[in-house]
Amino acid sequence: xxxxxxxxxTPQEFREQGRAVVDWIADYYERIETFPVMSQxxxxxxxxxxxxxxxxxxxxxxxxxxxxxPKILPGITxxxxxNFFAYFSSNTSFPSILGELLSAGLGVQGMxxxxxxxxxxxxxxxxxxxxxxxxxPEKFSSRGSGGGVIQDTASSSALCAMLAARERATYFVSxxxxxxxxxxxxxxxQAHSSIEKAAMVAGIGRENLRVIDVDANFAMKxxxxxxxxxxxxxxxxxxxxxxxxxxxxxxxxIDPVAEIGRICRxxxxxxxVDAAMCGTAALVPEFRWIQDGLELADSYCFNPHKWMFTNxxxxxxxxxxxxxxxxxxxxxxxxxxxxxxxxxxxxxxxxWQIPLGRRFRALKLWFVIRHYGVEGLRFHVQRHVExxxxxxxxxxxxxxxxxxxxxxxxxxxxxxxxGDEANQKIxxxxxxxxxxxxxxxxxxxxxxxxxxVAQTQTEIRHVERAWKRICEEAAGL
Amino acid sequence: xxxxxxxxxTPQEFREQGRAVVDWIADYYERIETFPVMSQxxxxxxxxxxxxxxxxxxxxxxxxxxxxxPKILPGITxxxxxNFFAYFSSNTSFPSILGELLSAGLGVQGMxxxxxxxxxxxxxxxxxxxxxxxxxPEKFSSRGSGGGVIQDTASSSALCAMLAARERATYFVSxxxxxxxxxxxxxxxQAHSSIEKAAMVAGIGRENLRVIDVDANFAMKxxxxxxxxxxxxxxxxxxxxxxxxxxxxxxxxIDPVAEIGRICRxxxxxxxVDAAMCGTAALVPEFRWIQDGLELADSYCFNPHKWMFTNxxxxxxxxxxxxxxxxxxxxxxxxxxxxxxxxxxxxxxxxWQIPLGRRFRALKLWFVIRHYGVEGLRFHVQRHVExxxxxxxxxxxxxxxxxxxxxxxxxxxxxxxxGDEANQKIxxxxxxxxxxxxxxxxxxxxxxxxxxVAQTQTEIRHVERAWKRICEEAAGL
Numbered sequence: 001x002x003x004x005x006x007x008x009x010t011p012q013e014f015r016e017q018g019r020a021v022v023d024w025i026a027d028y029y030e031r032i033e034t035f036p037v038m039s040q041x042x043x044x045x046x047x048x049x050x051x052x053x054x055x056x057x058x059x060x061x062x063x064x065x066x067x068x069x070p071k072i073l074p075g076i077t078x079x080x081x082x083n084f085f086a087y088f089s090s091n092t093s094f095p096s097i098l099g100e101l102l103s104a105g106l107g108v109q110g111m112x113x114x115x116x117x118x119x120x121x122x123x124x125x126x127x128x129x130x131x132x133x134x135x136x137p138e139k140f141s142s143r144g145s146g147g148g149v150i151q152d153t154a155s156s157s158a159l160c161a162m163l164a165a166r167e168r169a170t171y172f173v174s175x176x177x178x179x180x181x182x183x184x185x186x187x188x189x190q191a192h193s194s195i196e197k198a199a200m201v202a203g204i205g206r207e208n209l210r211v212i213d214v215d216a217n218f219a220m221k222x223x224x225x226x227x228x229x230x231x232x233x234x235x236x237x238x239x240x241x242x243x244x245x246x247x248x249x250x251x252x253x254i255d256p257v258a259e260i261g262r263i264c265r266x267x268x269x270x271x272x273v274d275a276a277m278c279g280t281a282a283l284v285p286e287f288r289w290i291q292d293g294l295e296l297a298d299s300y301c302f303n304p305h306k307w308m309f310t311n312x313x314x315x316x317x318x319x320x321x322x323x324x325x326x327x328x329x330x331x332x333x334x335x336x337x338x339x340x341x342x343x344x345x346x347x348x349x350x351x352w353q354i355p356l357g358r359r360f361r362a363l364k365l366w367f368v369i370r371h372y373g374v375e376g377l378r379f380h381v382q383r384h385v386e387x388x389x390x391x392x393x394x395x396x397x398x399x400x401x402x403x404x405x406x407x408x409x410x411x412x413x414x415x416x417x418x419g420d421e422a423n424q425k426i427x428x429x430x431x432x433x434x435x436x437x438x439x440x441x442x443x444x445x446x447x448x449x450x451x452x453v454a455q456t457q458t459e460i461r462h463v464e465r466a467w468k469r470i471c472e473e474a475a476g477l
Numbered sequence: 478x479x480x481x482x483x484x485x486x487t488p489q490e491f492r493e494q495g496r497a498v499v500d501w502i503a504d505y506y507e508r509i510e511t512f513p514v515m516s517q518x519x520x521x522x523x524x525x526x527x528x529x530x531x532x533x534x535x536x537x538x539x540x541x542x543x544x545x546x547p548k549i550l551p552g553i554t555x556x557x558x559x560n561f562f563a564y565f566s567s568n569t570s571f572p573s574i575l576g577e578l579l580s581a582g583l584g585v586q587g588m589x590x591x592x593x594x595x596x597x598x599x600x601x602x603x604x605x606x607x608x609x610x611x612x613x614p615e616k617f618s619s620r621g622s623g624g625g626v627i628q629d630t631a632s633s634s635a636l637c638a639m640l641a642a643r644e645r646a647t648y649f650v651s652x653x654x655x656x657x658x659x660x661x662x663x664x665x666x667q668a669h670s671s672i673e674k675a676a677m678v679a680g681i682g683r684e685n686l687r688v689i690d691v692d693a694n695f696a697m698k699x700x701x702x703x704x705x706x707x708x709x710x711x712x713x714x715x716x717x718x719x720x721x722x723x724x725x726x727x728x729x730x731i732d733p734v735a736e737i738g739r740i741c742r743x744x745x746x747x748x749x750v751d752a753a754m755c756g757t758a759a760l761v762p763e764f765r766w767i768q769d770g771l772e773l774a775d776s777y778c779f780n781p782h783k784w785m786f787t788n789x790x791x792x793x794x795x796x797x798x799x800x801x802x803x804x805x806x807x808x809x810x811x812x813x814x815x816x817x818x819x820x821x822x823x824x825x826x827x828x829w830q831i832p833l834g835r836r837f838r839a840l841k842l843w844f845v846i847r848h849y850g851v852e853g854l855r856f857h858v859q860r861h862v863e864x865x866x867x868x869x870x871x872x873x874x875x876x877x878x879x880x881x882x883x884x885x886x887x888x889x890x891x892x893x894x895x896g897d898e899a900n901q902k903i904x905x906x907x908x909x910x911x912x913x914x915x916x917x918x919x920x921x922x923x924x925x926x927x928x929x930v931a932q933t934q935t936e937i938r939h940v941e942r943a944w945k946r947i948c949e950e951a952a953g954l
Contacts (some may be wrong), residue, residue: 201636
């Protein structure tokens, strides 16, 4: 049987085309400020430029790459632009991009230790490094009772934490018998929507997720939590899970984890702490207070893919009790049995997540940490906070505007005093101009503008220009 | 405020280092056959070579890249080796790697249409292309009542399908009130473990997942399914979800979807069809019979990251009724509100998955389809099936061996007639030799060897050598 012609790209062609893509990306970053930050495309505009029918025969790679600028870029909202101040950032860096490239090149599956020991061991190792770098409680290290794993998002971490809490609270029978209708979960009114989604997915039901009120700074009121848990227990319910937030999506509010943690300990309720955005700040000793009380948490997550120059997806999730956690998510079908797993000496990360398969995501995180060093990461995080604080000063000094929440770190919530309509106009005009991209929230039922400073290339001149443009739009009202 | 020194890699450095990584990958593929396919590392061996403490200051990228060969490669199980015949493949190709690179370079979030219209529209478009390329029922197209989305894995697709089924069966109240204890799901004894995991996660409980018996070919017995559903209904239970498999993990068995579908229609039960591995075969007209009955399914998935040269993660998931599906998974917090979403004219893929964030995964799929064309993809899939069928012939012709299941496509299940111990010895020796990598399953309670042919670079000579090595180990028993 002779081997017929192949349609594959050869390694030599890959060298050439790979170089072309690398150069394309470098060019992109060199001219990224020339694009409107928020895509100006209308619904359907991008699809319209694509051929209706799939290609029957292959095309030259040059032709494919040449299509990116005219056909794809108009539909790109430039998350990596230094003028991107919307949502939370999802920043990246060149070393991270190269880590992702290498991971794609190796193309390994990390579902079991044996399916690529390096994929598992590097992940465990780097997540232990982060315990040290952030000053996280030692129990979250694999050298303690717990350990870390890379999940795709904080949403998945919240779901996994809720599942582990559900099993622990029901003596590990919910997986077998289905969800117990008496279970009740808690989070604040400012928590991320993923907590509500987790309650839906896990069969808890959002009516059984108590939304706890917040104080003037939008942080959970622990006394209300305590009262609610007691009331639920009196009513024969089973309080099982609290999710506290370190850096809420709306306003970067920081729940009082120490007080919440004491209540959870007393009530034997699982405490999950979601620091998706802000967790990275703990790299800087002066911001490490955001982790106060974390020693009382059962699980924790933060996202290097938000603020640590590591491209999405890279959410670092830690548990304090890996045995209970793995018991929640483990299934071992025959086709996955192997000697290494049977010894119990290795971690099989398939038991730490919902999907079975997983890519080698630790590579990019390892590249980022080694490229920047603790020093470099710390520098940039501190710098982002400085820039946001500088912006907050300008807002405070301008009578037309007001801060809507104290800006603890790198997010500033503010508004024009002219009312919701004025703020909506400012926002729409700014975003349509393409000069900057900001998004909004509602705080105390008022439309509030958010300026989130965390893009890799954002410098003082970008923040100055954002403020100048905001002032111009305000003047034009 | 002057801008101080930065720790970032410059675009110019990225051009150089990017070229180095591209060349590293090309070199890797050129010498991939020189590595033992299954990593020979012992537990802890990879970690031992890594420094205990994270680096305080940054390192040169050259030094980082230079560490890959000595420190990481010994812990790599070479999934992309043409001698990899284990599990199911997770194949890739150079165009796909370049698509992943470009996606990492652009670094956009596709959670909402507005956060990068191209990310959403290209995904919808390419998934519609695949409806045409595979001859899938038109209802799975976005131009019909349904549509497709890229999930990370078939596990996540199964979970999302089960959730949508749960909501539909309970008039969309489970999300609010928690899971209804009367719900019952069904799958075959040969289904992937992800169905059981989904039942755990979704609060159904695995005791409420009925495991339906299979026939001599390991395909679900539809009459047993029908009887079981009737019995459950008589007992006051709510049958709500059936997962059928097109290409089981153990033996590539193909459930009779048409018959199962008729039962599901009659009983108003959601039918999900998991074709994670085999779905790609439908590119070839002569294999399109694997989709018989699919017009009766409510949801469907197959994995280009298994057998369509697209690197993990890329599972294509289709639903027939996108309204019911989106209603299941949608949450719209204030910070995600925007004009495009409000018009209802756009798809927001955050409502099609568990996580909120998502990368631009359609790029790599687009690159692959355009590079190969339908013709090239079809050619390679057909070729893999030919190679597997050739191998099956050799097994049939050798008295020492027997086939353990009919090989419908590219997976051959076989064993040495010498008993379980003999087969375990053959397997262990083969894998320890590093020459090839095979894994096992149990069929009819007998240890069974599996040869899965789907690696991008696997040619007849690799399959011949695998057979030669198997025969050698058998001779040495």
